[in-house]
Amino acid sequence: QITLKESGPALVEPTQTLTLTCTFSGFSLNTPGVGVGWIRQPPGKALESLALIYWDDDKRYGPSLGGRVSITKDTSNNQVVLTLTNTGPVDTATYYCARSTYGYIYDSWGHGALVAVSS
Amino acid sequence: SSELTQDPAVSVALGQTVIITCQGDGLRSHYPGWYQQRPGQSPVLVVYGNNIRPSGTPDRFSGSSYGNRASLTITGAQAEDEADYYCNCRGGSDNHHVFGTGTKVTVL
Numbered sequence: 466q467i468t469l470k471e472s473g474p475a476l477v478e479p480t481q482t483l484t485l486t487c488t489f490s491g492f493s494l495n496t497p498g499v500g501v502g503w504i505r506q507p508p509g510k511a512l513e514s515l516a517l518i519y520w521d522d523d524k525r526y527g528p529s530l531g532g533r534v535s536i537t538k539d540t541s542n543n544q545v546v547l548t549l550t551n552t553g554p555v556d557t558a559t560y561y562c563a564r565s566t567y568g569y570i571y572d573s574w575g576h577g578a579l580v581a582v583s584s
Numbered sequence: 585s586s587e588l589t590q591d592p593a594v595s596v597a598l599g600q601t602v603i604i605t606c607q608g609d610g611l612r613s614h615y616p617g618w619y620q621q622r623p624g625q626s627p628v629l630v631v632y633g634n635n636i637r638p639s640g641t642p643d644r645f646s647g648s649s650y651g652n653r654a655s656l657t658i659t660g661a662q663a664e665d666e667a668d669y670y671c672n673c674r675g676g677s678d679n680h681h682v683f684g685t686g687t688k689v690t691v692l
Contacts, residue, residue: 512670512683525680569681570617574626
C-alpha cells in the first residue's frame with residue numbers, strides 16, 4: 466500500500482522560510498522512473514505544481530515561484546523536503562505531496578497540509 | 585505557452601454524457617493526466633496516457649487527445665462524479681509540468 470504524508474508548520478509568518486516534509490511508504494525513490502512532487506492549492510483555487518524530484522535526483526520547478534522553491538530527497542528515510550523562501554500571504558494553501566510515474570503523472574497523493582502565512 | 589486552459593464549469597444530467605476539455609501547447613507532444621477532486625478531498629488520478637484508467641476508475645471515464653486539445657469524457661454520469669477535474673501535462677521551457685485551470689462538473 467502506497468502512502469504519503471505531509472508534515473510541517475500550520476502557520477508561518479511573512480518573509481519566513483516554509484519547510485515541509487513528505488514521508489512516504491510502499492515504494493522506493495531509488496526505482497527508475499519514480500518521482501515525488503509537491504503541488505499546492507490556495508483556498509478555492511486550482512492546483513499548482515511547485516517542484517518534482519526524480520529517482521536520479523533530477524529536479525523540476527514550477528514556473529511561477531521565481532526561484533523561491535527547492536526540493537531535496539532523503540532516500541534512506543523515504544522523505545522529500547520542500548523549502549519555500551520569503552513567504553507571503555499568497556503562499557497560503559493546502560500543500561500536497563504525490564508520487565510521480567511516467568514523468569508527470571501523479572498516481573498517489575497525500576491528504577495535504579494546510580499552511581497559512583500570516584502575522 | 586505553458587498554460588493549460590479548461591472551461592470553468594459544466595453541468596450534466598444524471599446518466600448523460602459530459603466532455604471536459606483541456607487546451608495547451610504541451611498537449612501536442614504529451615498525453616495529459618486527468619484528476620478528480622471531490623470537495624475536501626485530495627485529487628485522484630482517473631485517466632492518463634493514451635486513455636489508460638488506473639485500477640478503480642470506472643470505465644465510464646475515457647480520455648482522448650488531438651493536436652493541442654485533450655478531452656475527458658464521462659459516459660453516463662453518476663451523482664458521485666460531481667467534482668472538480670484537472671488536467672496536467674508537460675509544459676514550459678524547462679519541461680516542467682503544469683496543471684489546468686480546472687473544471688467544476690455539476691450532475692443535475
